[in-house]
Amino acid sequence: MWKIPSPKRCRDLKRLAVLTSGGDAPGMNAAIRAVARTALARGVEVYGVSKGYSGLVNGDWQCMDRTSVANILQTGGTILKTDRSDAFRDPQVRADTAERLRAAGIEALVVIGGDGSLTGAHRLEEETGFPVIGLPGTIDNDIFGTEDTIGFDTAVNTALESIDKLRDTATSHERVFVVEVMGRSSGFIATSVGIAGGAENIIMPGHPIDFQLICERLNDSLRRRKFSSLIVIAEGEDPQLTSQLTHDLGVAGYPARACILGHVQRGGSPTGHDRVLASYLGSVAVDYLLAGTSNVMVGVRKAEVVTVPLQDIVSNKKVVPDELIDLAQILAT
Ligand SMILES: Nc1ncnc2c1ncn2[C@@H]1O[C@H](COP(=O)(O)OP(=O)(O)OP(=O)(O)O)[C@@H](O)[C@H]1O
Ligand SMILES: O=P(O)(O)OC[C@H]1O[C@](O)(CO)[C@@H](O)[C@@H]1O
Numbered sequence: 001m002w003k004i005p006s007p008k009r010c011r012d013l014k015r016l017a018v019l020t021s022g023g024d025a026p027g028m029n030a031a032i033r034a035v036a037r038t039a040l041a042r043g044v045e046v047y048g049v050s051k052g053y054s055g056l057v058n059g060d061w062q063c064m065d066r067t068s069v070a071n072i073l074q075t076g077g078t079i080l081k082t083d084r085s086d087a088f089r090d091p092q093v094r095a096d097t098a099e100r101l102r103a104a105g106i107e108a109l110v111v112i113g114g115d116g117s118l119t120g121a122h123r124l125e126e127e128t129g130f131p132v133i134g135l136p137g138t139i140d141n142d143i144f145g146t147e148d149t150i151g152f153d154t155a156v157n158t159a160l161e162s163i164d165k166l167r168d169t170a171t172s173h174e175r176v177f178v179v180e181v182m183g184r185s186s187g188f189i190a191t192s193v194g195i196a197g198g199a200e201n202i203i204m205p206g207h208p209i210d211f212q213l214i215c216e217r218l219n220d221s222l223r224r225r226k227f228s229s230l231i232v233i234a235e236g237e238d239p240q241l242t243s244q245l246t247h248d249l250g251v252a253g254y255p256a257r258a259c260i261l262g263h264v265q266r267g268g269s270p271t272g273h274d275r276v277l278a279s280y281l282g283s284v285a286v287d288y289l290l291a292g293t294s295n296v297m298v299g300v301r302k303a304e305v306v307t308v309p310l311q312d313i314v315s316n317k318k319v320v321p322d323e324l325i326d327l328a329q330i331l332a333t
């Protein structure tokens with residue numbers, strides 16, 4: 001488990017708001033609960049904002065009490081709903097939003113979301129001085145400065161359930177399965193699912209497909225009388241890649257099927273890991289706000305809960321380390 005800091009309270013907060021933004025991620029509810037319960041325990045009122053930045057822009061928020069967050073720890077999705085808001089990308093809209101928040105007596109905001117949501121949070125604080133603290137909530141695990149994000153562990157486990165089932169049918173039919181996992185332009189889900197699912201090939205975003213190498217590996221498997229193969233492919237930027245590869249394998253004489261796991265990976269009850277992570281981060285975020293710290297994300301690094309300046313998240317990209325890619329490829333052969 002992670003070591004938790006105890007930031008020293010040095011300011012009063014009467015009222016804060018919390019929202020979820022970007023793609024939903026299992027564990028967001030656990031994070032909302034932790035924020036609400038910790039704030040209430042510290043004597044701070046909590047407002048839940050509906051539908052991410054869309055609700056924030058429109059002043060769509062509700063006062064929460066302890067029971068508003070009862071019985072949600074184990075549920076997937078987000079009780080606050082979420083959205084991708086184009087309006088919030090406009091600086092004038094962000095300025096108006098800060099005014100609206102202040103007029104409602106809201107003094108700080110907790111944003112639970114991915115790299116895009118945290119970029120928006122950073123812009124809001126930089127431009128308007130409105131205090132914001134971020135929590136990493138995304139299945140993609142693509143946020144700089146934190147080794148883990150809320151929802152990643154659950155998504156990997158959900159994908160693995162399917163991978164294990166595909167292995168059964170792949171073996172029975174002596175087929176290749178090309179399994180596409182989410183993760184946008186990052187390959188964290190693909191790497192973890194590939195390693196944990198024993199995939200014979202892992203195709204990472206931004207790395208060109210070496211079709212000849214894939215065929216050589218398939219031939220090698222066949223020589224070893226291994227008649228099924230799973231190729232895990234990260235969704236990346238090209239939506240045609242999975243179907244194209246499946247087609248090319250068929251033409252080259254390897255019977256293949258494609259399976260795009262898609263949004264299934266975003267749903268479901270969060271794992272214990274994600275519930276604990278979300279609970280720690282949500283609670284510590286409130287204590288940091290009370291210690292006068294904002295414009296940061298609360299994340300985890302080297303088994304410790306840490307703060308990361310939002311500026312660092314905006315200006316750096318988190319990439320899968322080369323050693324991990326090498327390791328995955330070694331285990332795959
Ligand atoms: N550069 C930006 N400036 C202001 N707001 C932004 C910016 N980038 C993203 N946002 C806001 O954050 C929202 C969510 O961003 P995005 O769609 O990238 O998802 P995310 O938070 O990265 O989550 P995930 O990748 O898990 O779906 C956007 O719809 C927009 O409202
Ligand atoms: O739900 P939407 O808007 O289709 O977004 C899908 C994207 O969201 C994520 O699930 C989370 O960022 C990505 O892995 C995926 O590319």
Ligand SMILES: [Mg+2]
Nearest residue numbers: 114115116138
């Ligand atoms: Mg993102």
